[in-house]
Amino acid sequence: MVDAGPVIAALSHLAPRARAAGMPFLHSMMGTLEAGPEWSGAMETTGVPMFADSERMAQCAALLARYQALRAQAAAAPADDASAPALKGRG
Numbered sequence: 001m002v003d004a005g006p007v008i009a010a011l012s013h014l015a016p017r018a019r020a021a022g023m024p025f026l027h028s029m030m031g032t033l034e035a036g037p038e039w040s041g042a043m044e045t046t047g048v049p050m051f052a053d054s055e056r057m058a059q060c061a062a063l064l065a066r067y068q069a070l071r072a073q074a075a076a077a078p079a080d081d082a083s084a085p086a087l088k089g090r091g
Contacts, residue, residue: 003034004029004033004035004039005035005039008039008042008043009042011025011027011043011046011048012042012043012045012046012048015043015046015047015048016046019047024061024064025047025048026048026049026051026057026060026061027043027048027049027050027051027057028050028051028052028053028054028056028057029050029051029052030052030053030054070085070087071085071087073085074086074087
């Protein structure tokens with residue numbers, strides 16, 4: 001097992017800078033995590049989503065990368081257009 005405490009501390013320190021720059025910041029830790037709940041809680045407190053596997057994190061990153069285009073497409077589509085992206089808050 002690896003002590004991820006120093007990594008979590010460093011990432012928690014970087015999180016506010018990433019947020020201020022408008023950059024999404026995600027983290028994934030796989031395997032048996034001795035202090036997993038504490039590390040996850042520390043990351044979530046700083047606003048960094050934690051993922052149990054890198055594949056899920058990559059899916060989230062892909063959605064974030066497409067979000068502005070999907071939002072623009074949803075806003076331009078008529079409300080009754082079933083083929084438009086369904087985003088939360090769309091009238």
